Amino acid sequence: MNRTVRRLADGREIIYFDEEPRERTAVDTRDLPQVAAASEIRLDPLSGEWVAMAAHRQTRTYKPPADLCPLCPSRPGKPSEIPESEYDVVVFENRFPSFSQHVTGEPGSVDGLGLVPTAPGRGRCEVVCFTSDHNGSFAKLSPGRVRTVVDAWADRTEGLSAVDGVEQVFPFENRGEEIGVTLSHPHGQIYGYPFVTPKTRRALEVARAYHDQHGKHVLGDVLEAERKTGARVIAEGEHWTAFVPPAARWPVHVLLVPHRQVPDIPALHDDERDDFAQVYLDVLRRCDALYDRQLPYIAAWNQAPVRVDRELGWLHLELFSILRAPDKLKYLAGSESGMAVWINDATPEQIAERLRAAG
Structure with missing residues (x-):
């Protein structure tokens, strides 16, 4: 480059x-x-x-x-x-x-x-x-x-x-x-x-509490469980796995997680960067095939903070969409907007099956 x-x-x-x-x-x-x-x-x-x-x-x-x-x-x-x-x-x-x-x-x-x-x-x-x-x-x-x-x-x-x-x-x-x-x-x-953003701060608190209790990283255990069952896995490479989170909030919701714990994108080695490209393109093409149109989405990288709690970070990409049908949007209603309690119209397993079928 x-x-x-x-x-x-x-x-x-x-x-x-x-x-x-x-x-x-x-x-x-x-x-x-x-x-x-x-x-x-x-x-x-x-x-x-x-x-x-x-x-x-x-x-x-x-x-x-x-x-x-x-x-x-x-x-x-x-x-x-x-x-x-x-x-x-x-x-x-x-x-x-x-x-x-x-x-x-x-x-x-x-x-x-x-x-x-x-x-x-x-x-x-x-x-x-x-x-x-x-x-x-x-x-x-x-x-x-x-x-x-x-x-x-x-x-x-x-x-x-x-x-x-x-x-x-x-x-x-x-x-x-x-x-x-x-x-x-x-x-x-x-x-x-x-x-440090509120979402990251909360995730670090959860990761710290889980590590104190189990001696391991919570995202690492979630990744291991998802790869073991395969029920929500969408795509997988040598270094990355894409899966619907087991408590998905959105009608389309996917996490792309590297198999190795790294704090941020600069820490990825060459093979991991190349493998990400293959797995992510697979996910995006499934997303666009889901409703036979370009899926509106937000793709958000979750990286460790610059100076604090870097040992608790585990890099991952979160992709989600508000489109719940070809012509219907999921609006944040009273429960989501007022109390931050999400109510999903589809189960994570249904979302995963639809994305696998779209491939």
């Missing part, structure tokens, strides 16, 4: 990840104002969870026509976020970030009362374009291209982990208008959070 770092017109960093040697010299000719992020985080005293305020994102790009897509390569008279005329995989700083290295200010509290702590939303948000093909999708990538994406994720996880104040790195992909995607070009994002 060849890595080239350049700058956009407003100073943001853009990184090209090429599968063959290429010279990247195109210049961003746009007249762009400097990014003015004003993110703030507030600690909810009732839940103990940080909430981000990013009002400047109200003006971000929203469903542009295909010929004005900001993630396509630049063309004569139509410059985009990527100055080059083609690319393999590219990563650049988000123009409308939820968290930014350039946020100013000092820690304080709401109204100066000390009850609700506040702090600048310092972190970093990046966009990852998987292909220059506007009409493509992750499921249509070649295994070699997926490997390039994995290497880019690993590179950026290491890069964001070194950013001052970043406590957790979260690569993810949102696909489909039903999910809320406003740019249809195949892409994902990477967040460098200034705190």
